[in-house]
Amino acid sequence: MKTIKSVAEITGLTPKSIRGYESFGLIHPPKRTKARYRLYSEDDINRLLQIKHYRTLKFSLSEIAVLLNSPPLEIEASMIKHLRFLDEQLNEYHYAKAMICSTLYNRKKNSLHKLDINHRVAIIAIDLQNDMLEGGALQNKRMLTILPPLQRLFAQARREGIPIIYICDSHEKGDPELEIWDEHMMEGTYGAQIIDDVAPADGDFIIKKSLFNGFINTDLQYTLELLDIDTLLFTGWRTDVCVAQTAIEAFYRGYKVVIAKDGVNTTTQSAHDFGMSLMGINYDFTLCTCEDFTKTLIYEETLL
Structure with missing residues (x-):
């Protein structure tokens, strides 16, 4: 004793x-x-x-x-439930932090009168996650082609106070998408994490999705309304699937849509061309390169 x-x-x-x-x-x-x-x-x-x-x-x-008085199976179930609760809490704190950073940065930017853009722009970064890299569940070397221009774009956007909103696949057992594709970007795994080369910084936003369309069952619309956004520059993975579906949804919700030509890609060239054609012909989205958009920020011009 x-x-x-x-x-x-x-x-x-x-x-x-x-x-x-x-x-x-x-x-x-x-x-x-x-x-x-x-x-x-x-x-x-x-x-x-x-x-x-x-x-x-x-x-x-x-x-x-x-x-303390539960059998192992009940403890495991409680752990899984608690993990989801913690994830929600982390998202809320991350969101609050990003809003504060965005507010403080915009005040500084406005005081300098450095940038005069007629539209309130946000960058949408879709599915830039490790499972697309070598060794990942859906590995594809074409992902590597968009990382360098996105690095430069994101860096300049942060300097100018342009919000960057990452929309990331986050799956659990039983998600409908997993009936079509092999397991990928499973919640809590390395494969679901954002690629280091384009990793988020303070002030960026992270929104998780379980479907192709980034607006469905997510906080994307709410986030855009809080930020008073009217124009979206789309970047990310699978031009013909998640990028296209989310961009088209944005169009129907009244947003002006811009596609970064060298900032999106997908599994094959033909699939990429199809996705670009689908968005270009049917919806007449504005197209620009990441460099063009970066120059817009630097030289106070606008393509929008």
Whole structure:
């Protein structure tokens, strides 16, 4: 049996925390000496270490009370549910941070009167994720062709306060898209992460999708409204699928659509040509290169 001071040293918890967990009912009331000092058993210590572990994982005390007495399968189910909750929280904090960064940057930019664009533009970056690179679930070397121009475009856009909105595939077992394609960009995996060469920076936005169309079941529309955006420059992967479907949806929602010709690509040249033709002929979207758009930002001209 060990005193509360010894238990605190073993577990890394403070005596106040240990007493608090006791009062909350997470551990049984300890035995006491004649002088009323608390004495803790090995079982008590192991339980406290479990509580500390679950607190590190950001479970609430009420949730921990259930977990401590749950069988392994129920604990696993709770972990999966909690992972989704944490993901939502991270997205909310990331969004709030991006909004603050965008606001502060725009104030600075406006005070310098550096850029005069008639349209409020955002860059849409679709499915720039590791599963498209060598070794990934949907690897394709054509992805590499768009990374250098996008690096330069994104860097200049950030300097000028142009919002960059990443729309990323994020799948879980049972998603309808997985019936068509092999498993890819599975939530929480390396393959679902954004490629380092075009990785987000502070102030950028990340929106997850499970379907081809980036507007469906996502916060994209809400984000664009908050940013007061009216023009979208599309970049990213699969000209003929996710880029086309999201761009066409944007058109129907009233946005002016611009396609970065060297900033989009797909699995084959014929598929890319089809996607560009579909958007160009049917919707007459504006086309420009990443360099043209960058020069627009630098020289205060506009193609839009």
